[in-house]
Every structure is written in structure tokens, then in C-alpha cells.
Amino acid sequence: MAASPPPIATVDHPRLLLHGFLSPETCKELEFVHRSCGTAGYRPSVVSTSLPHLAATGCGHLLLPFVPIREQLRDAVESFFSCHFDLFVEFTGLISWCKGASIGWHSDDNKPYLRQRVFTAVCYLNNHGKDYKGGILRFQDGEPSCVVPVAGDVVIYTADSRNVHCVDEVTEGERLTVTLWFTRDSAYDEDPKLLAFLSQTSLSYEPAFQNSYIPLPASDNMYWFSYDQSGFDIRYARLHILGFIFCASSDQDSNSRSVPASEDPIELLGKPLRVGRRYDVFEKIFANSLHALQARRCLWLQAAWPLWVTASGDWTAAQT
Numbered sequence: 001m002a003a004s005p006p007p008i009a010t011v012d013h014p015r016l017l018l019h020g021f022l023s024p025e026t027c028k029e030l031e032f033v034h035r036s037c038g039t040a041g042y043r044p045s046v047v048s049t050s051l052p053h054l055a056a057t058g059c060g061h062l063l064l065p066f067v068p069i070r071e072q073l074r075d076a077v078e079s080f081f082s083c084h085f086d087l088f089v090e091f092t093g094l095i096s097w098c099k100g101a102s103i104g105w106h107s108d109d110n111k112p113y114l115r116q117r118v119f120t121a122v123c124y125l126n127n128h129g130k131d132y133k134g135g136i137l138r139f140q141d142g143e144p145s146c147v148v149p150v151a152g153d154v155v156i157y158t159a160d161s162r163n164v165h166c167v168d169e170v171t172e173g174e175r176l177t178v179t180l181w182f183t184r185d186s187a188y189d190e191d192p193k194l195l196a197f198l199s200q201t202s203l204s205y206e207p208a209f210q211n212s213y214i215p216l217p218a219s220d221n222m223y224w225f226s227y228d229q230s231g232f233d234i235r236y237a238r239l240h241i242l243g244f245i246f247c248a249s250s251d252q253d254s255n256s257r258s259v260p261a262s263e264d265p266i267e268l269l270g271k272p273l274r275v276g277r278r279y280d281v282f283e284k285i286f287a288n289s290l291h292a293l294q295a296r297r298c299l300w301l302q303a304a305w306p307l308w309v310t311a312s313g314d315w316t317a318a319q320t
Helices: 024-037 051-056 066-080 190-204 234-240 289-294 296-304
Strands: 015-018 046-050 088-098 103-106 117-124 132-134 137-139 154-158 165-167 170-183 244-248 273-277
Touching: 015 066, 024 046, 024 051, 024 066, 024 088, 024 170, 046 051, 051 190, 066 088, 066 117, 066 154, 066 170, 088 190, 273 289
Parallel strands: none
Antiparallel strands: 015 154, 046 088, 088 170, 103 165, 117 154, 117 170, 132 170, 137 165, 244 273
């Protein structure tokens, strides 16, 4: 964590703005986790990566970067609001707002099922103006009246009506944050849920599968955008930018990598499939396209260390 200049805060509308709370390297690491495992968000044009989802789908190793961040954020909140040893993390999630996403005036405890939330922390992972346009956080009263996102900055505020806020529509690009809510009610503590998921997935693995670092299949309906609304499928795009393509599960070589004319490319994404790169089609068969996307961390490593993935399907050679 980088050192920060003195915070900006107000009394009637308590909020705290810290500059450089996360290092550029940490921001990139969290962005990488999100690109690998993001699923449908809680609002239109929003993509989320929650810690329970990572734990439940066999991606427990990706929780590690969050551990120091959560603790240091909790320390910062408890110190600023003078509530030492009184808070639990209720929710931690990577959240990206894509073009068209926005939210009107509200407080973060404005629903009956959100009353347990007392404080909010929003860490920005990319830069307004460079990575996206729009998406400015605005407060109804008090100072600072708005926050222009800068990678590494964090804004902390109460989740109640003292900090009613909104977020302008994202007009271009993608706004990425890691967001935490804190509670005083231990019944909503996120940690026991994570431990339960981690225990279940660890016990359910076969011994040979434990060492593969390929996540468990998730539901195939957890896409980022629906094909009917957007005119393209983001699953293709996410894999394509890394230099990979989806292949039918029967494809064994570069001569058969194209999708048969009789098969709808979108239907292919919900079926067992393989992944190809350059002139190779890897033998590992994934349950569906989302399962392959969850494993993109392994695929990305292959670009730097080819032993991770070979055309013969040896996904664990580099681990020995």
C-alpha cells in the first residue's frame, strides 16, 4: 500500500478520501482476477466478481490478494470512525461498470435487506478519462461533493442517509472498483461463508484435480451480456483478446477449428468445448465457455511458460 496525503473529510457527512491507497501493481492484479472470473452483475451493464463466487468455484487461490487489502481497509475505517475492533466485512467484490451503467441518488443501506451495512469503501482500480468516461461518484451534500476516480484511490463513507450519493452514467469504457461494505452484526460476517465454501470445494475435489488449478464449472447462465441485447457475445471477446478461440469438443487439430455451418456459434458456448491457440487445440474439455473463461489464468500463463499448457493436454507439467 502506498503512503497517502492527509484525508479530506467532513463532520456532518463523514467521508474520507485517501490517495494512493492501492499500488498500481495491486490494481493490475485485481483487474486480472476480475477479467478471469467476472460474472453477471447486480445491475444492467455491471460485471461482478464476489469472493464467495471465487471460493465456491474452486478459485480459492485467487482470494489471496484480497486478504491484506480487506484488513488494511478495515483498519482505515475503524480508525477514521473510531470503532476499533467493532467491524466485520459484510461483502467484498470486484465490480466493473460498463457503458450505460449508472445509479441514482441513494444510500447504501436503503433496502430492508441492507440495513446491516454501516460503512462503505470503494477502491478505484483504473482511471477516469483514460480508461473510461462518465462514472463520477457524486454526493448530495458535504465535501468532497464528487470523486473523480484515480487508480489506487479509496473513498470511505457511512452507508446511511448522511451520505446519499449517485454515480453518473458510464459513457465509454469500463469503470473498475473493488468495493467493501462493513457491518457491526457478526451474523453478516463474510469470512465464515468463505471458509464454508472453501471447505466444501476442497473436500469435493479428486486428488488429481486438486493440483490442476483449473476451477470448477460454474452455471452457464452467468454471462456478462446476453447475446440478444448486445449483438455479440462477450465470452468470445474476452478469450479473443488473449489470443485464444473456442473450439468444438470434437476438434483435435487446426484443420477442424472452425465451427460447423450447421452449428450456431452461440449454442456452442453452452456445450462442452476446447480452447485453441495459434495452431494447437488443447485436449482439456471444459464444461462450457464460462468454465474455460474461469481458467484463463492458466491460459494466460501458457503464453509466457508453454509448459503450462501443451497440445497433448498436459495442464500440470509446470507444477512439478
